Amino acid sequence: MASIFTKIINREIPAHIVAENDQFIAFLDIMPLVKGHVLVVPKQEVDYIFDLEPDVLSGLHLFAQQVAKAMDKTIKCTRIGVAVIGLEVPHVHVHLVPLKSMDDINFTRPKLKLSQEELGDIAHQIKKGF
Template identity: 35%
Template sequence: MTTIFTRIIEGQIPGTFVYRDSLCVAFLSINPLADGHVLVVPIEEVDHWIDMSAELSAHLFAVSHRISTAISRAFPCTRVGLIIAGYEINHCHIHLIPTSSMSELNFANAAANVERSVLEAQAEKLMSELARI
């Protein structure tokens, strides 16, 4: 069964993308914990992160590193948290979350119904920083 992330990647569902290559994409979360909360997702549908090839895993972490650098420049934070939980969607994804404390990394506090225009403005900031890296 096709995951919601595959449907986003293929353009069947809108996504606010900040990065794309032949192996993965990155887009803003529609239920963010903070402004600039990005999901890095392999194009290949892999459920659990330990089932990815070592090469794909290394690529996702390299992309996550680059995007995290851009996040830290575009959004005020002390750190960029990285979480791989894997419970709600059976398609591996890495959360990159600008944060200033552990207490901010609580998915029960995720925003809902973020306006597309807000996400697009955040994407512009991130892509501007990515272009400088």
């Protein structure tokens, strides 16, 4: 069965996409830790990040860097934090989280519930950073 991320990639379910190329896609987390929390995903469905081929793994990080730089330009934060947990969805994904403090990347804290309009506005702002 396809992961929820594959369904986003295939446009079977909607997402607030901020960047995409032939190998990777980046979209807003719908239950973010903070406003602007982005997920960067390879289009190839692989469960564990270290099972990616070396060129895909390096490409994923280079794509994430491009997205993080766009986020830096448009989101007020100290820096963009990076996390790979890999337990919640069986499809490799990198979390890019705008940070003002260490607590902003604490995955045990309650997630935000943002409206579709808020998410759309955030996605639009990040896209302007490219």
